[in-house]
Amino acid sequence: MTATAVKRDQQASRSGAREQLLAATSALLTESDTLDISLNEISARAQLNHGLVKYYFGNKEGLLLALLDRDAGTALTALETLVGMSVPPLRKLELHIRGVINTYFRHPYINRLINYLQGSSDTNAVHLAKVFITPLLRFQHLMIEEAVAAGAIHPVKPEFFYFSIIGACDFPFNARRTLPHAFGMVAIGDEVKNSYADHVVRMVMGGIARN
């Protein structure tokens, strides 16, 4: 590294270069609806030197993994807090569903990233299962057990609960490209998102709650 590059890097570090690169990647992925974004686009968007991606993340895959860790980490921390809260079990499940929808509303690329990174190497697949899917499944399992024990819901297979909730919550945001041509809307705004959350909550609760 030249003295100038080192100086630039030090400056960038002070202003959170790593976080800026993650934020730029997140913004580009949200806009582009694919994973085809280049390191040049990312560094240009972050207004940072291209070499910093390599410095902080090694390569694009490392950057995408770090972004997933960031977003999934935030969502899982919030979920862990919810699981530990003293809230009636049905209300807890409802808050969870609304939380999942809010996560995909903010970061519509999460499942696309998971699917891509799982296929890129076995190490990644094991890592993602361990840090993201298994904890999410475990938290959902705990909420289900609590609700069954309280007599609030019928027993439900945790993996089926996971598939149906994650699928239903993710789909409108992941399949956004279909919106303008098939649904006459450019994007899903706050109001539609909240109204869709009401719909999913009604469906899930209707399917498992004891009357």
Added chain:
Amino acid sequence: MTATAVKRDQQASRSGAREQLLAATSALLTESDTLDISLNEISARAQLNHGLVKYYFGNKEGLLLALLDRDAGTALTALETLVGMSVPPLRKLELHIRGVINTYFRHPYINRLINYLQGSSDTNAVHLAKVFITPLLRFQHLMIEEAVAAGAIHPVKPEFFYFSIIGACDFPFNARRTLPHAFGMVAIGDEVKNSYADHVVRMVMGGIARN
């Protein structure tokens, strides 16, 4: 084309070369869980000359569009028949949900293809909305109207019904890569698929049916 190539093509035509290429593409997409398959792999799998892809489909995108037209066409024809049948409205919705799950069970790449092809050009996006999404939405709308008119379900927004059902039915098959590491199963077989369909039907019916 040389005389040999023409002769080969004529022979291939007689044995349904076009259909063989589509079947080979479908098999490869189902196995690979990505869209990264080459024309060489496809022609090798079909045991046909590489040039036939160009002859029948122009390029890989044309081949993928034709595959989607084939699979979506089959599913929509079956749905149209169901919509016209004299079956109680709740049972009709149930059969629809089971049909959607069977479609993604057989062709787990459908939504991946739609998402990819919609982004590849505006012409494709308009075409897919017209031949696949809009008809599916219309058929679902008709079944919902019929069920509401019969007093069997509460009113539900057709686009919300679409998002939640397509998302829930598609997710376990589209996210298959997560199965071995997070769920301890290699693939979803017939029994799990049918049991998952029971779960989704219970959820949807519980959410919208009038008691």
